[in-house]
Amino acid sequence: MDLLFDTETAMSHPSPTHYHRVQIALHWVIFLLFAFNFVVSEGMGKALRLKLEGGIPEGLVPLLHPPVGVAVLVLTLIRIVARVRLGAPDLPENGKPLMDKAAHWAHLALYALLVLIPLSGMAAWGGGIKAAGDVHEILVKITMITVVLHAVAAVFHQFVLKDNLLSRMRPGG
Structure with missing residues (x-):
């Protein structure tokens, strides 16, 4: 992790063909954590309503979902620092x-959503703000659409444009 905070080291390791291994690891770990939270999120709305009414939610979902969301937030913030410090490979010509432009804005949107979703979840779950829970659900839906478009674009690049875009997310390209 020193690489993220050491300007000389970070800037002396640029890669024109692929992302740094730290960025690749963060990409896939964040994806897996987000996917996990999406899969286990069923029942969180009911648990939040119960909590807001003074009840105590039971089960594994209310125990797992919030800390995994915090992990997504922390890792996303680290990923943003890594992106700023380590840069990114050039887009395929x-x-x-x-x-x-669409790729640029989609990446910015994903970073923003992966910060805003956990923050809205924290405001709902930890702060007891029901409206934040509603915002949280809407942001998750927007993120799912954006992730699907991101994946479709990557596959399109790889197999239609044949520009080897997916190699950017593999260590060593």
């Missing part, structure tokens, strides 16, 4: 500036 495909002559499609609109696609490049």
